[in-house]
Amino acid sequence: MTETVAPQTDTPTQDVPTFDLYIAGEWVPSESGRTFESRNPADRRDLIGHFQSGTPADVARAVRAAETAGGLWRRTPAPKRGEILYRFGQLLADHKERLARAMTREMGKVVEEARGDVQEGIDIAFLMAGEGRRMFGDTVPSELPDKWAMSIRQPLGVAGIITPWNFPIAIPCWKMMPALVAGNTVVFKPASDTPHCATLLVELMAQAGFPAGTVNLVTGSGAEVGDAIVDNPDVQVISFTGHSSTGKRIAERAGRRLKRVSLELGGKNGIVVLRDADLDLATDGIVWSAFGTTGQRCTACSRVIVERTVLEPLLQRLEARTSRLRLGDGLEPTTDVGPLINDAAVDKVESYIEVGRRESELVRGGHRATGAGLEHGHFFEPSIFSRVKPMDQIAQEEIFGPVLSVIPVPDYQAAVTALNQTRYGLSSSIFTRDVNIAFRAMRDFETGIVYVNAGTIGAETHLPFGGTKETGNGHREAGHAALDTYTEWKSIYIDFSGRLQRAQIDNQEI
Numbered sequence: 001m002t003e004t005v006a007p008q009t010d011t012p013t014q015d016v017p018t019f020d021l022y023i024a025g026e027w028v029p030s031e032s033g034r035t036f037e038s039r040n041p042a043d044r045r046d047l048i049g050h051f052q053s054g055t056p057a058d059v060a061r062a063v064r065a066a067e068t069a070g071g072l073w074r075r076t077p078a079p080k081r082g083e084i085l086y087r088f089g090q091l092l093a094d095h096k097e098r099l100a101r102a103m104t105r106e107m108g109k110v111v112e113e114a115r116g117d118v119q120e121g122i123d124i125a126f127l128m129a130g131e132g133r134r135m136f137g138d139t140v141p142s143e144l145p146d147k148w149a150m151s152i153r154q155p156l157g158v159a160g161i162i163t164p165w166n167f168p169i170a171i172p173c174w175k176m177m178p179a180l181v182a183g184n185t186v187v188f189k190p191a192s193d194t195p196h197c198a199t200l201l202v203e204l205m206a207q208a209g210f211p212a213g214t215v216n217l218v219t220g221s222g223a224e225v226g227d228a229i230v231d232n233p234d235v236q237v238i239s240f241t242g243h244s245s246t247g248k249r250i251a252e253r254a255g256r257r258l259k260r261v262s263l264e265l266g267g268k269n270g271i272v273v274l275r276d277a278d279l280d281l282a283t284d285g286i287v288w289s290a291f292g293t294t295g296q297r298c299t300a301c302s303r304v305i306v307e308r309t310v311l312e313p314l315l316q317r318l319e320a321r322t323s324r325l326r327l328g329d330g331l332e333p334t335t336d337v338g339p340l341i342n343d344a345a346v347d348k349v350e351s352y353i354e355v356g357r358r359e360s361e362l363v364r365g366g367h368r369a370t371g372a373g374l375e376h377g378h379f380f381e382p383s384i385f386s387r388v389k390p391m392d393q394i395a396q397e398e399i400f401g402p403v404l405s406v407i408p409v410p411d412y413q414a415a416v417t418a419l420n421q422t423r424y425g426l427s428s429s430i431f432t433r434d435v436n437i438a439f440r441a442m443r444d445f446e447t448g449i450v451y452v453n454a455g456t457i458g459a460e461t462h463l464p465f466g467g468t469k470e471t472g473n474g475h476r477e478a479g480h481a482a483l484d485t486y487t488e489w490k491s492i493y494i495d496f497s498g499r500l501q502r503a504q505i506d507n508q509e510i
């Protein structure tokens, strides 16, 4: 949260804008009369804007608007809803560069990755626009003559969308596009670290022609706005991405109302490197997965599980590549690794570095980065621990920063055990040239996503995305599976025999 940032006086920012909530098609202030700040994590002197501190009363207004709009929206033919998604996808594409640069400024990832984040939004908008003309149900033969049987998807009503800061365009789109094409309306609460990205996104949604009330934006804290969305009896489904601890709290609260909840939570993703692997390729995959987005991806690689015979050559390559990474403002073309999101994140990474020093061997990094150009941001050196044991704390807990644990193991079987010895199950990967082993890994790795000869990141929007164990609660985003979160099945039987036919009783003998 940015509300706690101390006022900066050395370079006062002129004309800092104030942004409003978006409710019932209008940009309106919060009834609280309070705002909070969003600042650039690469340079905390750069104040991006003031944003409304929403309240439960604002949430209630937004839910009412969503409910009111829902009546017409759910009756709008799905292909017509899809046309608005197409327009929105095209607007995202038209504004890609502007959005990417705003994202880098607000959350720090290098601008090339920010473009990728926006591209994911475009991809899911177009994929889900197409669902407006598919949204398949089943039409099956009835067991009785002159009878028709089929199933269709129905929208649930109002969807509460609660998102993190690390993919501030992609994740809201991953949630809102399937919700909307299926005929739901949404109340969207973005992370308090990235309210500007959310505002820019919703501005484009308004421009695309989503009718007033179908999309509502309420900025503000998790405790005030988030809880109010979860507790509101007229919100039928919550889609949440964030920390496992927050997700568990939300599931408990929502469970009291038997509300549907889709959770996308933490990860401790591992890459297995076997003795026959192309080590240069593996190094490329590991460095990109571990230090891209400064390790702040849910699919980031934080564990490398390596067959002991190739530990040293792999470590040498990893150290050499990591030492060449340049830290800085993500808008600079020379930057490879941007800042962490905030001071609390730097403190957290630092505390895990201390834990790691006690448990294993630090071979690279381990410090706040404070060189020229870094002094006003939240920078931390990409760090590598070696000779980590599978159950060490740094190998078990999500650090969400640029910290990599290298775990040596004797063979493939031990690698599988180590990989699966975590409470998370989002993404995994294996580097090997042995096709038999690769297929075993696809079977043995207990994660929702498995890569072969690639890093742990790079999901495409037309396949299901999500994880096993404490990474979630069984739902998936993206792909056709995304519709499952936001729809209910309705089974329909049409009897055109003109007489009463009793299923399971009047079936003809054959």
Ligand code: NDP
Pocket (backbone or CB within 6 Å): 001, 162, 163, 164, 165, 166, 167, 189, 190, 191, 192, 193, 220, 221, 222, 223, 225, 226, 227, 230, 241, 242, 243, 244, 246, 247, 249, 250, 264, 265, 266, 267, 297, 298, 299, 398, 400, 426, 466, 467, 471
């Ligand atoms: P948080 O859980 O801190 O926050 C996520 C969202 O939840 C924010 O909008 C936050 O609001 C809100 N929130 C906080 N408290 C509550 C509450 N009591 N009720 C309702 N909403 C609340 O996570 P981060 O934003 O720090 O995101 C990082 C985490 O997200 C990591 O664990 C990462 O692994 C996970 N993640 C998982 C992904 C997946 O697909 N599995 C993808 C991307 C990230 P506020 O900002 O105001 O506090």
